[in-house]
Structure formats: C-alpha cells, structure tokens
Amino acid sequence: MSVVALVPAAGRGERLGFGMPKALVPVDGVPLLTRAVRGLFASGCVHHVVIAAPPSDVDQVRTVTASLAPAGGAVHVLAGGAERTDSVRLALAHALAEIPDTRVVLVHDAARAFTPPSVVRDVVAAVESGHDAVIPVLPVADTVKQVDEVGVVVATPDRAVLRIVQTPQGFNARVLENAYRSGLSATDDAALVELLGVPVATVPGHPHAMKITTPFDLAVASAVLSGGTR
Numbered sequence: 269m270s271v272v273a274l275v276p277a278a279g280r281g282e283r284l285g286f287g288m289p290k291a292l293v294p295v296d297g298v299p300l301l302t303r304a305v306r307g308l309f310a311s312g313c314v315h316h317v318v319i320a321a322p323p324s325d326v327d328q329v330r331t332v333t334a335s336l337a338p339a340g341g342a343v344h345v346l347a348g349g350a351e352r353t354d355s356v357r358l359a360l361a362h363a364l365a366e367i368p369d370t371r372v373v374l375v376h377d378a379a380r381a382f383t384p385p386s387v388v389r390d391v392v393a394a395v396e397s398g399h400d401a402v403i404p405v406l407p408v409a410d411t412v413k414q415v416d417e418v419g420v421v422v423a424t425p426d427r428a429v430l431r432i433v434q435t436p437q438g439f440n441a442r443v444l445e446n447a448y449r450s451g452l453s454a455t456d457d458a459a460l461v462e463l464l465g466v467p468v469a470t471v472p473g474h475p476h477a478m479k480i481t482t483p484f485d486l487a488v489a490s491a492v493l494s495g496g497t498r
Contacts, residue, residue: 270315271392272363273308273374273436276355277301277329278322278348289322290480291378292332295489300480301329303381305336305343308436311388314374315341318363320348320355356457357448364445372396373444375457376436382493383434383477390471391438401461402438404473405431433458434473 277291286293291301301319308314317337321329330345337343346362348355356375363370372395374388387404394402408430414423437458439447447460454460458468480489 269369269371270367271313271372271374272316272318272367272370272441273314273376273388274356274359274363275301275304275308275317275319275376275378276348276352276359277378278320278350278355279352280322289325291319291321292325292328293480293486295381295480295486295493299332300381301378302332302336304376304378304383305333307381307383307385308374308376308388309336309338309341311385311392313389313392316344316363316367316370317342318344318346318359319378320359321345323347353453360444360448364441370441373439373441374436375439375444377479379480380435380477381480382489383436384474387434387471387474387477388436391436394469394471395438395440399469400440400443400466401458401468403458403468403470404434404436404477405470406434406473406475408432431470432473434477434479 279290292299305317308317319329319333326345326347333343344362346358349358372392391402391404408427412425412427412430413421414425416422443461443466447464450464452460452463454463462468476493480486
C-alpha cells in the first residue's frame with residue numbers, strides 16, 4: 269500500500285521576480301522543488317511523488333527530479349492546470365490511476381521546501397492511525413483582527429484557538445477523491461474536505477516549513493535554512 273505525495277508546482281512565482289516557475293527558483297543553487305521532493309523521500313514513508321508542473325516546463329522538471337527517488341520509489345511529472353486546485357485534481361487522478369494501491373495522499377507545497385521530514389512522518393502516521401484528514405499547524409503568535417469591508421475592526425478572535433496551517437496535508441485517498449468530485453471549492457484541500465463534514469485532525473508543524481513567496485522569504489531561507497536543516 270503506497271503513500272503518495274502530490275506537489276502542485278505549476279505556479280509562475282511572479283512575486284519572487286526570477287522570471288521562472290517558483291518551484292525551480294534556486295536557494296543556494298538548489299531548486300525549491302528539489303529540496304521539497306528530497307524532504308518528502310527523506311521521511312522514509314513516501315513511496316511516490318506526483319508533480320504537476322507548468323505545461324511549458326514539464327521536461328525541465330523531469331530533468332531536475334529524475335534522480336531524486338530512492339530505490340523502490342518514483343517521481344511522476346505531468347502538466348499542471350491553470351489554478352492550484354486544477355493541478356491537485358490532475359495529480360490526484362494520475363496517482364489513483366497509475367498507483368492503484370494508494371492509501372494515503374499528501375498534498376505538499378514546493379514553496380515549503382524546508383519542511384522537516386519529521387513533519388511528513390507525523391502527518392502520515394496520523395492518517396494511518398485512522399484520521400481521514402490531517403494538517404500540520406503552528407500557534408498564532410500575533411494578535412489577529414477581523415475587519416469589515418471598509419477596514420474597521422469588528423472583532424478580535426482569541427488567538428489561543430487559532431492555528432497557522434502548513435503542508436503536507438494528509439488524507440485518506442478516497443476521502444480526498446470524494447472531495448474533488450464534489451464540485452465544491454475551498455482555499456485549501458483540508459477546507460475542501462471540511463465542507464464534506466470530515467473532521468480534520470492536527471499535528472505540530474515546524475517553523476522551517478515556512479512558505480517561500482517573496483524575495484524576503486527567499487533571503488531568510490538562504491541565510492538561515494539552506495545550510496542543512498535535515
């Protein structure tokens with residue numbers, strides 16, 4: 269029975285300003301996607317990684333990831349869609365068709381390239397223990413305000429019950445399949461599953477699983493994280 273990680277990596281990453289897909293942007297010479305895939309396999313519990321790449325860069329992504337799979341594992345690369353949800357849907361359909369013994373599906377952002385393998389293991393273990401959906405989270409450090417349409421504060425939520433969500437998000441494969449067949453839409457895969465009434469469990473995330481979106485994030489990753497956090 270296989271654990272399969274889906275990596276939607278078709279985004280162009282305009283905010284990083286490199287003129288290339290975000291997943292291929294290097295940190296100390298190593299593409300974010302390479303680091304993310306290495307981290308998934310380093311967990312020791314991921315058997316296949318399915319990457320949804322920019323349609324114009326499928327061959328380049330295949331070249332970059334060709335040697336990353338360990339013995340008994342595999343990297344699959346296919347053309348992604350216009351939106352992240354389209355890419356996840358395509359990658360999920362590929363996984364279920366080509367890897368029929370898939371039992372656990374992870375959805376992981378290539379931009380969270382420094383996620384420790386221990387977080388991946390914790391998510392997989394929680395799904396395998398019986399949870400249909402699991403997400404890694406961190407406590408909220410800042411005060412959060414809810415505002416109205418003109419920017420006036422209407423409430424101050426208790427941050428003690430709030431969490432920042434990271435990836436990989438983990439799912440029973442059939443639960444995620446049903447969620448994508450539902451026709452519903454949501455901001456992330458866990459939210460989509462929530463709309464079906466499926467409880468979503470949490471495990472502790474990690475500060476190194478930060479999402480690299482802006483040049484500042486990239487500078488932090490280069491200065492603090494790229495020296496070898498695994």
